[in-house]
Amino acid sequence: MTIATEAHANIITANTIPADYFANTKPIIVLMGVCGCGKSTVAAHLTDRYGLKYAEADDFHPQANIDKMASGIPLTDEDRWPWLDTLAAWIDERIAAGEAAVVTCSALKKVYRDKLRRPGVVFVYMQGTFDEVMERLSHREGHFMKPSMLQSQFDILEEPGDDEVHVNVHIGLADPDQEAMAVAGALNL
Numbered sequence: 311m312t313i314a315t316e317a318h319a320n321i322i323t324a325n326t327i328p329a330d331y332f333a334n335t336k337p338i339i340v341l342m343g344v345c346g347c348g349k350s351t352v353a354a355h356l357t358d359r360y361g362l363k364y365a366e367a368d369d370f371h372p373q374a375n376i377d378k379m380a381s382g383i384p385l386t387d388e389d390r391w392p393w394l395d396t397l398a399a400w401i402d403e404r405i406a407a408g409e410a411a412v413v414t415c416s417a418l419k420k421v422y423r424d425k426l427r428r429p430g431v432v433f434v435y436m437q438g439t440f441d442e443v444m445e446r447l448s449h450r451e452g453h454f455m456k457p458s459m460l461q462s463q464f465d466i467l468e469e470p471g472d473d474e475v476h477v478n479v480h481i482g483l484a485d486p487d488q489e490a491m492a493v494a495g496a497l498n499l
């Protein structure tokens with residue numbers, strides 16, 4: 311059980327999860343947003359606390375995609391479709407096994423999220439300004455995705471709409487554990 315505090319409430323700026331959404335399904339939490347917004351960090355806190363299965367979408371990219379991004383070239387839709395399909399297959403396995411899970415995936419466009427959308431899937435959108443995310447990215451070391459790629463991610467970002475089951479997390483207000491607790495509170499984990 312999560313004790314949500316007032317501080318946690320400020321971090322969550324939208325929540326469109328229907329009251330009975332998890333009545334028959336376990337939550338599949340897709341942490342989404344541009345590179346460097348904090349998806350993997352929050353995922354680590356959530357999986358530690360709740361023992362959830364975890365998929366990092368970067369691990370599902372073919373090497374060619376990683377090499378392309380590492381050389382400073384954004385992926386195209388064609389690069390992304392098969393990658394999203396393998397991730398969707400992983401989600402289907404969790405649903406078939408009745409397992410709750412966390413997935414970290416940029417899922418920047420609605421059509422990408424449509425590939426992952428299933429009953430029980432909730433998108434947790436980590437929302438920040440370019441400057442807020444750049445501040446985080448500029449301190450991250452040892453990652454193939456360089457800060458110079460951030461603009462290309464914002465260029466194609468489509469924020470989740472009210473017709474999508476999602477929670478918005480306002481980044482930059484709290485440390486990662488508090489962000490994870492806020493997410494857990496919003497999802498009633």
Ligand SMILES: Nc1ncnc2c1ncn2[C@@H]1O[C@H](COP(=O)(O)OP(=O)(O)O)[C@@H](O)[C@H]1O
Binds near residue numbers: 349351449484
């Ligand atoms: N709540 C936070 N406060 C401050 N820094 C954070 C927070 N969450 C993540 N970071 C830092 O921001 C950087 C990017 O986070 P990361 O989890 O790698 O993002 P993503 O998985 O979305 O690319 C990392 O250096 C991480 O330590």
Ligand SMILES: O=C(O)[C@H](O)[C@@H](O)[C@H](O)[C@H](O)COP(=O)(O)O
Binds near residue numbers: 344345379416
């Ligand atoms: O669709 C894409 O362009 C890629 O998925 C891209 O989003 C990349 O994989 C990550 O952004 C880099 O990894 P982090 O998001 O973990 O920084």
